[in-house]
Amino acid sequence: MTVSKAFWRIVLKNIGTIVTYTVILVVFGSINMNSNSTTTQFEAKKPTVVIFNHDADGALAKSFVDYMEKHTEISDEYENDDKLKDALFYETVAVAVDIPENFSTDLAAGNNPEIHMQSSAGYVGELAKVSVRRYLMMAQSYASLDLNESELVAKVEKALSKDTIVEVKSKVDSSKFLRAATYFNFANYSILACVITIICLIMASFNRLPVRKRNLVSAVNIKRMNAVLLRNSCIYSGLMWLFYLVVGFVVVGFDNLWNTYGLLFAINSFVFCVCATCIAYLISKFVQKSGAINGIMNVVALGSSFLCGAFVPAEYLPAGVLTFAHVLPSYYFIDANNKIIYLENFDLASLWPVILNMLIMAAFCVGFVIIANIVSKKKQKIA
């Protein structure tokens, strides 16, 4: 059928858009997933620490380095230069410590030597600082006793050796699925961008005044043509969903998604794709110029992604922003993704919060379609 043919020809003409947003998703989704920055999973990676030890022979200095080695990742790739400064700024290095000469003897003598430290501003920086401070505090506490250096080292090490026993209640290792959730959360942006851009462009070229006139007078029933357009839009969104699912398997890893959690992610993202189609359908009723479509799409996609936690995890967003985000469908998509990873059982009661989010998205869909139809009814006569 000619309408369908024209539809897919326009899709093919805009394949560059799809490629661009997919590349963004793959590159930045993966970076976010593996990021050791403040955002997620800091527990999985120890903070990176740089130590300039000017008291190489000192027993306490050595003990300090050992202690740091145990609790952090010590990097020897840095000099005390701009590269280190940049690394501190960008939080790839949490803390840089400068151990002065004669540190060990001075400390044992109770002289409290000065230690220079630079830290990054982030959370990991704070954590690494806690380790540094703790060792030095303990050393200073024991320094008041009249001990020689090796006795002091032994006492301090013993005191710091005690770990707190931590019981973890959850039997599920959510970090395994955190990667998947991060991917799907980021996909929020790419799905919105691809679906809105392409569908709006297609609707715009069919609705542009001269074309619209021609369509209206043509033998094709206008209602049937709209139905065909809508059906093809849904097929297109479905293909995009399938495509991003396949990309997800590649990026996240097959084993991490080939399970019940993966199924839930897939269902959730499918519901969201339908929702994105409805958003695109609604926007297409208002906007017809291709420049304007690009602008609106960017505002909608970036806005939903930033405010609902697609780029920055929702737990770091201010409460007010999250409250506001409740009016956006993306919030429920991302919230559902974040809830899926903490599921332990798959009975209805456990699944209910996730299902509820999907139902809310479905409600958004119905709302968007109703508004779109009201708008197009009003516009029908003005051909």
Place this chain on the structure above:
Amino acid sequence: MKNVIEVKHLTKSYKAHKAVDDLSLEVHEGEILGLLGPNGSGKTTTMNCILSLLKFDNGKITVFGKEMTPSSYDAKAKIGVVFQEVAVFDELTVYGNIDYFCGLYIEDKETRAQYVADAIKLVGLEDCTKQYPKQLSGGLLRRLNIACGIAHKPKLIFLDEPTVAVDPQSRNNILDGIKKLRDDGATIVYTTHYMEEVEILCDRVIILDRGKIIASGTNDELKALAKIEEKVTVEIPELSPKQLSGFEKIKNVSEVEYDNGVLKVVYRRGKNNLGDMIEYLKENRINYDKIFAERPTLNDVFLELTGKELRD
């Protein structure tokens, strides 16, 4: 007569396609020259070459007696062009558009204000000076397009199909405006594929086809080429074959055609053919409803010369 433009042996090809093929022409001062030809015949390309917008393979072009180059600013100052496509700023009002383009020629503000007002009057846009192009109808937009091209009172004006897709009222307005420009002393090169306009407007016509001049001259000179003097059409409800064959024997008649109650008779030469025909009908007691005679059109000329219709 002075020549404002002289083009000698102009050739321009786009890859294998020869758009203009060894074309030579002159434009005399004070005339309206019609460049007539179907789409793709090389009219616009010739114009763009004269304006030094396009590179060409061969030939020599002089305007106002000097060779035309991209930096012939003296010549350019005296030229006005109305392009086929509407070239205006959507963000500027009617007045703003004309003032802007006029400002590329006229520095002095007072003179410019006067010139812009004149141009608005010439094309009859007095009532919409504050409107934006989007608010104008197709015809008014064309008029604005013309005003932008001629506001600086050029001595030589190129009009590239300025009446395409224009309503009759705007068209008449545009044609009147062009005549007025000529009366004010401008030389005009008028490109079109509407024969009627050429017949009404032009002093001289050049007919182009596939980049070549196939005929040139005044309207009458060209019509002489049509080898048709006159066409007489008579509505006759009934006609026997015998009666029909009688028409062919009338003096000067070269072709007779009868179809659906309409008789068409073509005369190659001669005077008073219509009178002769009426007399013949009376003599033979043939009843007729309507009778009228047509002089040949440029379309007939074109048809005669190329074997195809001018307007596609």
Place this chain on the structure above:
Amino acid sequence: MFWHNYKYAFRTLIKSKEMVFWTLAFPFILALLFYMAFARLHDYDTFEPLNVAVVNDESYRKDVAFSEAFKSLSEGDERVFNTQYVEKEKAEELLESGNIEGYVFVEENEAKVKIKENGTMTTVLVLAVEQISQSVDAVNDIAMDEIQRANGAVDIPAIYARVAAKISEAQPNIKDDSRVMNIVAVEFYTLIAMAIMQGAMVSSEMMNRCLPNISNRGKRVAIAPTRKSIVVLSSLLAGYTMLFAAVILLILFIRFVLGIELGDNLGLIMLHSAIGSLAATAMGMWLSVILKTNDAAKNVIILTITMVGCMFAGMFGGQKVFFDEMLPIVNKISPVGMITDGFYSLYYYDDLSRFTVNIVSLLVVAGIFFALSIRGLRRQRYDSI
């Protein structure tokens, strides 16, 4: 003539919805989004107290040293924890429902922590408990040592109190040289860089108007008796004026309305923006001259180049250092990278050498684009239009 064209070029620009959107509205919207999304991420100092619980049973109350220390962390304005003292069952319930991050209980004379999931918040709890336990042990250890040395007749509680006080007062002599920095500021640097680079759209649009092979208005300009260079220059200057004004507004908005630190040297920030805008203008000019497509397609190309540059400069969460290590060349030749790095070095470094490198690089980029454009523009007749 120059100012006539300038005046009209500027007027059409500020009336063009598309230009105003991309140079002004879009960066402002993004700035607001960034501000909202990163608002909490950069307030490291103002941690909200964590909701935790303590199993207040016999063994907890017996461990006086620990319970006292934990209590001190749960009191006052600078408290770390909002602590509820409850029964074990209640604590389990609170943990299950997600009302608390975790709870503390004492078992076999040892403080333990129970949490639902490893995460940022729970780590704070674990670290605090660990620190208290270690300090308590250290106090015991040191006090025992003193008691032994004192040989009998001593006031044991007094010694404990003295040692505990001394340990809690122990302050290592740490000189913190780190600057108060905020990685979120980089997001805004890339944002400003993005706004500047999108200005290429403006100059591209201005050039399109002057080029007869792109627009009909360009044909009008080409047949006018005015030098092309004058029209081109005044059009570009109009575009530059609009771009620079938009960038200044954006910077003022980011600095004074959103309160993001950009450094103190406002003059150099303006200089940097001015030169960045120059490079963007030159790039747009060049793209307009070499690309023979319509302006919508040109804008998409410029948008894509800008966005890719922004990604590499770290706007989408990937960090600039990451790309600097992986593909060092990109940020060295990308104007977005140079602009971002310039703002960063202006803020982070005291000496201006790195800033100067960026400024000079931008000037070189601008120069190259201008030179290439002029070469393309010299041709005055076209093969086809």
